Amino acid sequence: MQPPVIHRASWVVPVSDPVIADGAVVADNDRIIAVGRFHEQCEIFPDAPIKDHGRSALIPALVNAHIHLELSHIPLPALHKKISGFTGWIETLLAMRAELGDTGHAAEEAAKQAMRRQHRLGVIALGDIGNTDMGAKLAGEFPGLILHFHEHLGRTTKTRRAILERVAAAPQDKLFTAHAPYSTHAELIRELKRRASALGHPFPIHVAESPSENEMLRRGSGELYTFLRKRGFIDDSYKPPAAIDNQGSVQYLHGLGALDKQTICVHCVHVTPGEAAILAETGAAICLCPGSNRYLRVGKAPAGLFLQNGLQPALGTDSMASNPELSLWREMNILRQDHPEINAADIFRMATLGGATALGIDAHYGSLARGKSARFLSIPLEKEMTDETMLFNLLTADKNIQPLWVIG
Template sequence: MKIFKADYVFPIHADPIKDGVVTVDDEGTIISVTDQPPSGTDPATITRLDGIICPGFVNTHCHLELSHLQGKITEGEGLINFIKNIQLIRNSDPEEVEAAAIKADSDMYESGIVAVGDISNSNATIALKAKSKIYYHTFVETFGFTPEKAESVFENALALAEQFKSQPCSVTPHAPYSVSKELLKLIKKYSDDNPYKNLISIHNQECEDENKFYRYKLGSFNELYEHFGIDISYFKPQARNSLQSILPLLTNKQGILLVHNTCTNLKDIYFIKRFDRRINWCFCPNANLYIEGSLPKVDLFLDQGFNITLGTDSLASNKKLCILSEMSTLQAKFPALTIERLLKWATLNGATFLGIEKSKGSLEAGKQPGLNLISGLNSDLMITADTKVRRLL
């Protein structure tokens, strides 16, 4: 048995506890979370810590297989150039890809991450995930904006998902601008036929040109399709944003994670409320700044009744895979975000989306959520330049 006492304990599902005490067994299972040590405890056996104790973090959006691209793509060149560069240099020596992914997995574990929603376009991370101390849910991503290729793209995705079958796995669309309506309909049918077994994660409204393309068929996406030799003559302007255009084509049987949301507006949020869809949001602020130099209008999403989570995106678009770093960026831009709210986004909300809230995401008796110590907060429990996270369990 191990007993930890800190300035505050944040159970997440309940109010923070000042001078809180967390007791766990040797396997990391929570025994109790209280304001007093268990009766009869020898004070010498209590580990006293400065800072706050919280559950392990949940990273709901990552691209582990792109870890070898760290530092290889110039910052601030926009989404279109980012996509071109990714396709140009993503293929590399398999040993380099594997080594970088293994290091990234280890770094995430050390930074207090206990679970990851990871995007995969190949089988490069299967063996790594099978051995990892981190829980992974793999989203096998589909690309195919040409309608006639929908069937073959979908079958290839199913074949890759079969290779991941011993691990939690879904087949999911990449983004509105890269998946045809025909392919979306195939994924919807598959999701509808497999309730609670095919979570959806889709990149959403990462730049203004995505909405411009859907509304008017204008902007830089036309040049992107030309660059890749994709004939989009069939596509007609939808007279509405990309999110509003594809939402009716998404399943209402599964949880849906909309990732990035850099250019999502209040009309989009109200539009979603008109539909019976299990929408969750994921913010990856450091990747947004790396690629587009802008952040989502986070204030619009608050108190709207949606589940909000955090992600890191990949090392191609981020300097490190660290949830605390994402929290820090958000609080610096939106000071009204309390540590309590950010921690819920970083833990229980992510666990809830991934369907692992019975074991992770909050400090409750019987769970094994991992324990993190966050130190270096100021007197108002705001993140500072000195704030650090240390994994306790």
């Protein structure tokens, strides 16, 4: 055991508290024991050695709340085929997965490479979604935490029964989730959510990613409905749920009893003001994926509306199949471009504490605070700045960012 160390830098960004100029983070081995002004910490810990990071910002490690590691070997479909619309993308993705396979050496190597890159970019935790267990298998090789969710989908009775049998036989620490309201039968969503709630597991689900999802739920028509019908995924018995009026997926999931503090609604691009209020009331988390939304041209999530409702979204990269780069730094920059009205601190919070809270790991990660993990980051800065311009510079650094891991 080493004695506590005072890490000094020109800026400390606790996230849960205002930025501190000439700040310090005091680390006792793997835990933070204090955060504050450098001179004050020197008085409290007079014998502690000082590690001066100079003109840098000390920030919490990032949390990528939504990724699909198992799709890391799938090249962007648009590079290979001209895709049209959201269903065109799904169709091409399914064909490429069938051709390239879901598992095997190439898929695993690509996933490992993606994991290494996440770590290089300063990510401490991943919310990983997969239709295989690859993310769980590789989790031990990630120098942080991977929460792997085995995702299910299907609308027929036969599929539903088979899935629920497998789920019932699985160990209790295995995490399951449902894919999306359009692809997954209401009962299957309900049952998977019921299990997650009983075991205290988070429950991420893709929600309102494209406008055609709401159209299918509202009217039983549209691009997505036609696509699923053509593939035999739904039959004549499909009827749009009666209770959603002119709302969409959020209202629908609320009607199923699937929204609570442990549900993570991923994407949330097409959400009405009434539905934002539902998310706030139920305490459901939101995970925004602006890079994926931009690539698929499905629209921009109403991030400002969520903040006005007191929601603190998380941020995710989604997968290599819908995003040219899996970098939360790029996601923050895209969000800033899409929503110049949102302040830098709110965006930075999404990539850190927002993600940690959504995944239920905020006791350890997401901010620099007493009791939390001392595995944080030091970001060298080129020049002296004010706290607002410093955060703005972090958000826009994108490819120029060079996070250094600090192991306290």
